[in-house]
Amino acid sequence: MNAARSFSTPNRTRQILEDLEAVRENLLALSDDIWDSIDRQDLAAFDDGVQFMRTYLQKMTAFDQLATEISAMVQEYTSVRLEAQEETGLDDRESNERIIQELNREEPHSVDEDFTYKRPHGLILCGQGASGLTTWQRVYELVCQQLLRRDPQRLRSLVDHPDFVSNRGHHSFTHDPAPLRKALEVETGLYAESNLSANGIRDMVRQLLDVFEIPKDEMKFFLREDRDAGRIEQP
Template sequence: MSSGLRSVEARVRQILTDLEQVREALLALSDDIWLNIDHNDVQALEEGVAFKRAYNERMADFNRHAAELSSLIQQFTQVTVETPVSAETSERNGEAENERIIRELDRETPHYLGEHFSYKRPYGFVLKGQAYKDIVTWQSVYKLVCSLLAKLDPHRFALLPDNEAFVTRRGNRDFSRNPKDLRAPLALTDGVYAESNLSANEIARRIGLLLDAFDVDRREFVIYLRQDRDAGNQEDIMGIS
């Protein structure tokens, strides 16, 4: 590949990444505004509900157009927004490669469910000893976790749309067999779809619920953030020990 083509590919990938980061930042902003409303102030709460409703409607439109635009660009350019790396996707020996990825991730700061992830970007994670890296989006983290759990217990995974733990009091579903039930359906396996119109913190909360549903200790999920890795790389460049 010529240097010119590599440059174009890098620009396309960066634009796709920026588009996804804007989407995730807008979802995080919605969370921040809602949490900063005085819920004991009736007028403020009513105004907040009206704002949230209007915001969600526009976010749904934005998500749809952003997803269509991203898909169009990726199909035409053959450039993907991210290509997560794991032992399964590597040509190297599976177990040895998995251990190598874990050692690489362990050089960074580990983070756990329950932390605040707004405006933070994922880089990799380890779940039940299975490691992934080179992740860009929280949606990708969510999809990969679901994929791992589907392999762990296919029957339990197939029944997620029927699990009341993933249905809100208003009847909104986190999982469904019908994509029309969801605002932003994310195709998983075995005909199951997940709601993907979620902020980083909402995804983290649902991952916790999923681990509970599959009887997996939450401490077995460790997330690594891109800013920790970037900061470490910058220190290496500057010669800081």
């Protein structure tokens, strides 16, 4: 037996890797929940909350780095890849039509919904589909890549777009990955901040649709829980 497969089956290894990604994204969602629950009218409670969030985010950054390293190490050793079951229709019209047909059997979700503690499965953006996705970060990456193909200059211009620069000067898109908490390489020399919860990514996608003048109903998300429920209901 292959030593790399002797401790668990490939399916089990994949499930553990997916669970690790889910924990990372749920911890980001939890930070949103805690921040929203802090009483801004109570100065003492607000100060305590800010201190907690500062420490929490430091621990989260360390955990995220460790989880990334563990995931990469396991995937390399076992040859079990998180993206192995992904399908996109970017370069093949027939594959795209099949992916969209399969996704349309499930319930679509819009950029106006709450995705806290929910996991993605697929997306359709402007008639281009992708399925087999496991993380919201991957959803964000595919959206950025599709928009890059659609209008490279417009996406690159977001580096200096005021809507993508926070009041503290934090850039959502940049040529320098160093200041980012978690840099997502969109293309060589262009990076996006991806240390975002599911709803944070939803908000960024909504902003991108606005900048690219794409109607919101052209963006559909599909959730794993809907897919799995459909499989259970099948005889």
